Amino acid sequence: MAFRLSISNVLYYMYNQSENPGKVLRFFLWATQQGFQHTPESTSFILQILANARMLAEAQNLLQQVIAGKLSNSLTITGVIENLVDNHKQCNSTHVVFDMIISIYSQARMIPELLVTFDQMQNRDFVPCINTCNELLSTMLKSGKVDVAWRIYEELFRGKVLPDVYTFSMMISACCKQGDMQRAKELFDEMERKGCAPNVVTYTALIDGFFKLGDIEEANKLFDEMLERGLAPNEFTYTCLINGYCKKGFMQEGFRLHNEMMEKGITPNLFTYNSLIDAHCKEGNLMKAFDLFREMRSKGVMHNVVTYNALIDGLCRVGKLKDARKALKEMVTAGLVPNIVTFNTFINGYCKEGNVGKAKNILVKMKNRGLNPNVISYNTLIHGFCKVGKLPEAIGLLEEMHERGLAPSTFTYTSLIDAYVKENDMKNAFKLHNDMEEMGLKSNVVTYSALINGLCKGSRMSDANRLFNVMQEKGMDPNDVTYNTLVFGYWKDGNSERAYGLFREMVEKRIVPNIASYSIAIEFLSKEGNSIKANELLEEMVKSGLNPCATTYLAVLGANLQG
Structure with missing residues (x-):
């Protein structure tokens, strides 16, 4: 024990005499090579003088050795941290050492150790600097520990530490990713109250969040506010706007923003290009989509699976299955691996052209490649088989879904119900409807419209009217199909007055007959x-x-x- 204390005393003496941290470090390392066992006191002392001298690389290397257990068998990082916390008031460089400890743990994603260190700091009333706080929050959020991040935020930023723009932006972004826009806006307002000016990152996170929530008006308002503050949108801001508009069907606005972006000399990134290519494909403008595809290459932006999937989907939409297969071949040649979206796109393409045999072959290929078909794969196939009147095959696919542990959706059952209706088999149509509701699935307007259609075809108008009332009681608004079906049903049944009454009702609701x-x-x-x-x-x-x-x-x- 005395031998250990002498090491510490030597370190203190050497530093007090020479104030040469390099000399002290050389002695410390020499003592380590000689087999001397360092204590938490001696280790925290050398770390502090290295931090004070801004010899941060040497301090970080030493910390890594402590964490790895290379300095002493009995020396632990916990002991060093406790000593640092106990003596932090005597040394103003202690927070630098903590920054490094947090940084090492963060980079290694050592979450339990990171939280223990934080708790030790908290228990001893040690207030970390803002950079350490932000590092902690960032690590927790990146690791999916959102609740822990909020605990840290509440403990540190309610009086102890003043949050900066980076803190607020991180937490606002976390709220937006979870769809909690109310909390995000509250944080934004708090940010303003505390005199912390939001930056482009803050606004971009909020704009993206409101677009994903479907609140285009609020997203636009924030974008205008951002411009009024003199903040210039960057590639990420434009990408959020373009993607947001295109996803909501406002393609032309998305294209306008792309032009504006280019005029300002801002190069689109991969996500921008993917959003635009997908939008052009959905608009049926394949020429423009492929122009952008080639532009990406010329600007050094590498394509990914999402890029090719958008093009393949665009080609399948217009029935160009041969060109879609060529795009797939090019994709594989480029070293990209087709994913479940790629296969589902081809299944949908073949089903749309009525080639359900080839569509089912794609399902087999998926399985052979080790890809598990999902609900979308089966729903697309079931719908395809129903459309061409192959109901037994569609039922077989439903059974296969159950065998694979996949839960059919409302869409699955509605496709099958509609197929039974077309075969005038209302008994099985209603049986499936009962099965569906027993599973906890809710019928939608399409489901009810299909059943109403079947009842009208069978001149069961009182039953059709009953279902019409039921769907409205459940809060569903009849659509054009529902009304047109009933109008025709009543007319065919000889009740022209009721048919005309429903016609007037749909016109009043601005539904086009x-x-x-x-x-x-x-x-x-x-x-x-x-x-x-x-x-x-x-x-x-x-x-x-x-x-x-x-x-x-x-x-x-x-x-x-x-x-």
Whole structure:
């Protein structure tokens, strides 16, 4: 024990005499080589003088040796930390050592050790500097420990440490990623109250969060506010805006922002290009999509699987399966591995052209490659088989889903229900509907519309009307398909008055009727002798781009002659 104390005494004596940290460090390392056992006191002392002398690389190397247990069998980082905390008031460089400890633990993702260190600091009323606090928060958030990050934030930033723009931006970004925009906005307001000016990172996180929430108005407001403050949007801001607009269907605004971005000399990144290529493909503008694809290459932005998936989807949408296969081949040649989205896109493409055999072969290829088909894979196939009237095969795929432990969705059951309706098998259609609801799945407007269609086809109008009321009681608004089905059903059943009543109801709700509904309403009005209203509806029908049949024109003509 006395031998250990003498090592510490020598270190203190040497430093007090020479104030030469390099000389003290050389002695410390020499003593280590001679087999001397260092204590927490001697180790924390050398760390402090190294930090004070800004010999940070040497201090960090020494800390790494302590953590790895290379300095002494009995020396632990916990003991060193306790000694540092106990003596931090005597040495203003202690926080630098803690910065390094936090940094080492953070880089190594040693979360338990990091939290122990933090708790030791807290228990001894040691207030870390803002950089250490931010390092802690960053590590916790990157490791998915969001709750822990909030605990640290609450403990440190409610009086002890003044948060900076980096702190606020990190926590606001965390809220946005979780979809908690109310908390994000509260933090933003708190930031303003504390006199901390938000930067482009803060605004970009909020803009992205509100776009993902679907609140385009608030996202726009923040972007305008950001510009008013003189903050210049960067590539990430533009990417959030472009992606946000394109995802919500405002493609032209996304394209306009891309042009603005280029005019300002801001080079789009991979995510920007992927958003734009996907948007152009969804618009059916494949030429522009491929222009951007080539532009990426010329600007040194490497394509990824998402890029190719967007192009393949665009080609499949317009029935260019051969070109889609070429894109897949190029993708593989580029060293990229097709993922489940790639395979699902091809399944969808073949199903759309009615080639369900090839679509099912893609499912087999997926399995052979070790990829597990997901609910989307099966839903697409089931829907495809139902569309071509191959109901037994679709039921077989439903059973396979169950065998694989995949839970069918409302879409799965609705596709099958609609297929049974088309086969006039209402017994099995309602059986599937009951099975679906027993599983806790909620029917949607498409499900009810399919069942109503089946009932109308069978002239079961009272049952159809009952379902129509049930869906509205459950808070579902009937769509154009629901109304048009019922209008036609009542007309076919001889109840023209009820058919016309539903027609008026859908028009009042600003739902656009189809040709059949217009024709039925015009015929009803003509028979009632209301030629003025019949003519108005005929004109409205033509203006909406619908072509009335000869019967409709004759009905109006008859009404005009009667008038």
